Amino acid sequence: MRYLPQPNASLPLSEKLHSGLAGGVALGMLGWALSLVLPPGPQQTLLIGSIAASAVLLFAAPHSPLAQPWNLVVGHGLSAIVGWCCSLLFIHPVLAGALAVGLAILLMHLLDSMHPPGAATALTLVLGSTQFHHAGFVWTAALVMGNVAGSLVLALLLNNMLPGRRYPAPPAPAPLPLPAADAEPEPDDLRWALSQMDGVIDVSAEDVLEINRLARHRATERALRR
Secondary structure, three states, X not given: OOOOOOOOOOOOHHHHHHHHHHHHHHHHHHHHHHHHHOOOOOOOOOOOOHHHHHHHHHHHOOOOHHHOHHHHXXXXXXXXXXXXXXXXXXXXXXXXXXXXXXXXXXXXXXOOOOOOHHHHXXXXXXXXXXXXXXXXXXXXXXXXXXXXXXXXXXXXXXHHXXXXXXXXXXXXXXXXXXXXXXXXXXXXXXXHHHXXXXXXXXXXXXXXXXXXXXXXXXXXXXXXHO
8 A cells, every 4th residue: 555646635626736837838828929939930839848857847836855946947958959869870760769768868967967758758749750850950959948948947937936836946045053962853843844935845754763673673673894
């Protein structure tokens, strides 16, 4: 039973509705804006599929490190370049796609710009290489960065209009000085601490307690091995 989905009571229904509404509105506005800015291309739509995955992060988890502007822009940009190059160097689409995804993940790690939808962008450019090559590199780059830039602008506008959200996420606060006595936090303490955070955090007090328990257990094991 522990592996079955558990109801997320820590996230209010209003926040879930805001996420869905913001994501849908953003994709609609993005598609409309791109149709006005970019010239027609070989695709029926100017939206790339991976940008929908970015919308999940931007509007359902805007405070996640994976959803921040650096990750969004660099993750998609790097992956698009990798996908384009692999589609030129390797004829077999499965080989080219596998290499593109692997290299995209590696580069995102190295540049601290991990954004999972970026790997989908790399694969998209490989699998749609016939259409993209026909359109040319400049048009393809404009398409990808238009999707990314538009998503970033809409994330900045819509997230900061919704209560309890700040985008980009604020930097982590400086650690508080430890009290004289090391007291174990209780669920009520953690619920209060979560309520003091500047933004919606999709985690329950029980989850934090479990993280704390595991961390203490690991620290104890490490101390015993010394």
